[in-house]
Amino acid sequence: MTKTGTVYLVGSGPGAAGLMTLRSVELLGRADVVVFDKLAGWNFLAHIRSGIELIDVGKQANRHTLPQDQINQLLVDLAKQGKNVVRLKGGDPYVFGRGGEEAEVLVAHNIPFEEVPGITSSIAVPAAAGIPVTHRDHCTSFHVITGHERSDREASALDFSVLAKIPGTLVFLMGMRNLEQNAQELIVHGKAATTPVAVIERGCTARQRTVHGTLQDIAELVNAANLQPPAVTVVGAVVDLAKVLAEPIGQYPLRGKSVLVTRTRQQAGRFSAKLREQGAEVIEIPLLRIERNPDEGLWESFLQELPGMDWLVLTSENGVEFLLEKMREVHMDVRDLVGVKIAAVGPATANRLEQYGLRAEIVPNVYTVSSLVATLREHLQAGDHIALARADIADPTVAEQLRAMDCEVLDVPIYFTRSELTYKDFLMEILTEGHLDWISFASSSTVKSFDAVISSERSCLGNTRIVSIGPVTSATLRELGYAVAVEAKVHTLDGMVSAIQEASL
Numbered sequence: 306m307t308k309t310g311t312v313y314l315v316g317s318g319p320g321a322a323g324l325m326t327l328r329s330v331e332l333l334g335r336a337d338v339v340v341f342d343k344l345a346g347w348n349f350l351a352h353i354r355s356g357i358e359l360i361d362v363g364k365q366a367n368r369h370t371l372p373q374d375q376i377n378q379l380l381v382d383l384a385k386q387g388k389n390v391v392r393l394k395g396g397d398p399y400v401f402g403r404g405g406e407e408a409e410v411l412v413a414h415n416i417p418f419e420e421v422p423g424i425t426s427s428i429a430v431p432a433a434a435g436i437p438v439t440h441r442d443h444c445t446s447f448h449v450i451t452g453h454e455r456s457d458r459e460a461s462a463l464d465f466s467v468l469a470k471i472p473g474t475l476v477f478l479m480g481m482r483n484l485e486q487n488a489q490e491l492i493v494h495g496k497a498a499t500t501p502v503a504v505i506e507r508g509c510t511a512r513q514r515t516v517h518g519t520l521q522d523i524a525e526l527v528n529a530a531n532l533q534p535p536a537v538t539v540v541g542a543v544v545d546l547a548k549v550l551a552e553p554i555g556q557y558p559l560r561g562k563s564v565l566v567t568r569t570r571q572q573a574g575r576f577s578a579k580l581r582e583q584g585a586e587v588i589e590i591p592l593l594r595i596e597r598n599p600d601e602g603l604w605e606s607f608l609q610e611l612p613g614m615d616w617l618v619l620t621s622e623n624g625v626e627f628l629l630e631k632m633r634e635v636h637m638d639v640r641d642l643v644g645v646k647i648a649a650v651g652p653a654t655a656n657r658l659e660q661y662g663l664r665a666e667i668v669p670n671v672y673t674v675s676s677l678v679a680t681l682r683e684h685l686q687a688g689d690h691i692a693l694a695r696a697d698i699a700d701p702t703v704a705e706q707l708r709a710m711d712c713e714v715l716d717v718p719i720y721f722t723r724s725e726l727t728y729k730d731f732l733m734e735i736l737t738e739g740h741l742d743w744i745s746f747a748s749s750s751t752v753k754s755f756d757a758v759i760s761s762e763r764s765c766l767g768n769t770r771i772v773s774i775g776p777v778t779s780a781t782l783r784e785l786g787y788a789v790a791v792e793a794k795v796h797t798l799d800g801m802v803s804a805i806q807e808a809s810l
C-alpha cells in the first residue's frame with residue numbers, strides 16, 4: 306500500500322519574494338505537487354523542483370475555477386497517492402484563507418498535515434504603505450475584518466454598531482466591492498466621518514498603489530483612482546503615520562518596476578537579488594534546464610587528457626561547476642591541473658574558478674566568446690593542446706577557429722541545455738496580464754526557449770521592454786523578430802542591472 310503523503314498548508318506571504326518563510330521555501334523545494342491559487346503569487350516558482358505537478362485552483366472574486374469541496378477532495382486524493390503536497394495560499398492560510406476548513410477535512414481523512422504560517426497581508430500591506438497597524442499614541446488593538454458581502458453568516462456577523470465603537474485600527478480584507486457601504490455603516494453607527502482611511506492595492510508588489518481619504522470620501526476617491534482587488538482597507542488614526550513613514554520614492558531606483566528573469570533555475574538567484582536590492586519586483590521563470598552530459602566515456606577520456614593540456618577554455622559558470630563536480634566524483638584534485646593554463650569567458654566564470662582556488666590566466670575585456678577567441682589568439686602557440694569545455698549549444702565555430710590557429714582542440718560538450726516548457730502557462734498568464742516592465746535575456750538559448758514557449762502569441766508582450774546581456778543575445782532576439790530596448794554595455798548580469806536602471810530613469 307502507498308504510504309500516505311503529507312499536506313502542508315503553507316502561506317506564501319503578501320506577494321514579495323523576500324517575505325516568504327524559510328519553512329515554506331524548504332517545503333516547496335521537496336514538494337511533489339503544489340496546489341495554489343492566484344493570491345499565492347509567482348514567487349514560489351523559484352523554489353520548486355523542475356517538472357513537478359502544479360495545480361492552479363485559481364479562486365477569484367467572481368471566478369471559482371474549483372469549488373472548495375473539490376479542492377478539499379483534491380488534497381485528500383493527492384496525499385493518498387503518497388505525494389508531498391504543498392497547498393499554497395496568499396498571506397497566512399488561517400487568516401481568511403479557508404485553511405482551517407482544509408485542515409479539518411485532512412484530519413477527518415486521517416491525512417498528516419502541517420500548517421505553515423505566512424505573513425498576512427493584513428499587517429504587511431499597511432506596513433508597505435507606511436502604516437503600522439498599532440502605535441502607542443493611537444490605538445491599543447487592531448482588528449482584521451472581512452469586508453466581503455455574503456448572503457450567509459459572514460456578512461450578518463459583522464455588527465457595525467460594535468465595529469464603529471472599537472477604538473482600535475480596523476483592517477478590512479476583501480472589502481473593495483463593499484467599501485462605500487462599510488464606510489457609511491461605520492459613520493451611521495457613530496464613527497467620525499473624518500477618520501483617516503487608506504486603501505492599498507497589490508501591496509508589497511511593484512504595482513502597489515495607495516489612496517488616502519476619510520470614511521466620508523474614501524469610496525469616491527478609490528473609484529476615481531480605479532483601484533482593483535486585491536486591496537486592504539485600513540481605518541484609524543495610524544493611517545496618518547504614512548505621511549512620515551511611507552518610503553520616499555527614489556530611495557530604490559527600480560521601485561515600482563517589474564522584471565521577468567528568464568534563466569536556468571540554478572542561475573537566476575543572484576541576478577534577481579541585485580534587481581530586488583534596487584527595489585524591483587522580480588518574477589523568475591526558468592526557461593532552461595541544464596544537465597551534465599551523461600556520457601561516461603566522454604568524461605573519462607576528457608579527464609584523462611585534461612592534466613596534459615596546455616589550455617582549458619571555460620565559457621560559463623555552469624561549465625566550471627560541472628567540471629569540478631565531475632572531478633570530485635572521480636577523486637581528482639585541482640593540483641592535477643598544475644601546468645594547465647585557463648581561459649575564462651568573463652569575470653563571473655573567473656570568480657567561480659577562484660572559489661575552487663583556480664585562477665584564470667585569461668579573461669578578455671569584452672565578455673563574449675568571440676573576444677575570448679581573439680584574446681586567446683595572442684597567447685596561443687601553434688601545436689598547443691586546448692580543452693574546450695562547453696555547453697552543447699555553444700558556438701560550434703570556436704573549436705574551428707582554434708584549430709585554424711594550428712592548435713589541437715579537444716572539444717567537449719560537458720553539459721546540455723534544454724528548454725524548460727513546464728512553465729508555459731504561467732509565462733503566458735504573466736505576459737497577458739500586461740503589467741510587466743522588463744524581460745531580461747542573458748543568453749541566446751533563453752531567447753530561443755522563450756520564443757518556443759510563446760511562439761505565435763508574441764503580441765502579448767505589449768509594452769514590456771526587452772533587455773539583453775550583449776550583442777550575441779541581441780542578435781538572436783532580432784533574428785527572431787523581437788525589439789531590443791536596451792543592451793548591457795558590460796556584458797554581465799551587473800551590466801544588465803545598470804542597463805535597466807539607466808533606461809528607467
Ligand code: SAH
Nearest residue numbers: 396397400402425426478479507508535536
Ligand atoms: N490569507 C490572506 C488573505 C486572504 S483573503 C492573508 O493572510 O493575507 C484575500 C484578501 O487579502 C484580498 O481581498 C485582499 O484584501 C487581501 N490581500 C492579500 N494580498 C494582498 C496584497 N498583496 N495587497 C492587497 N491586499 C491583499
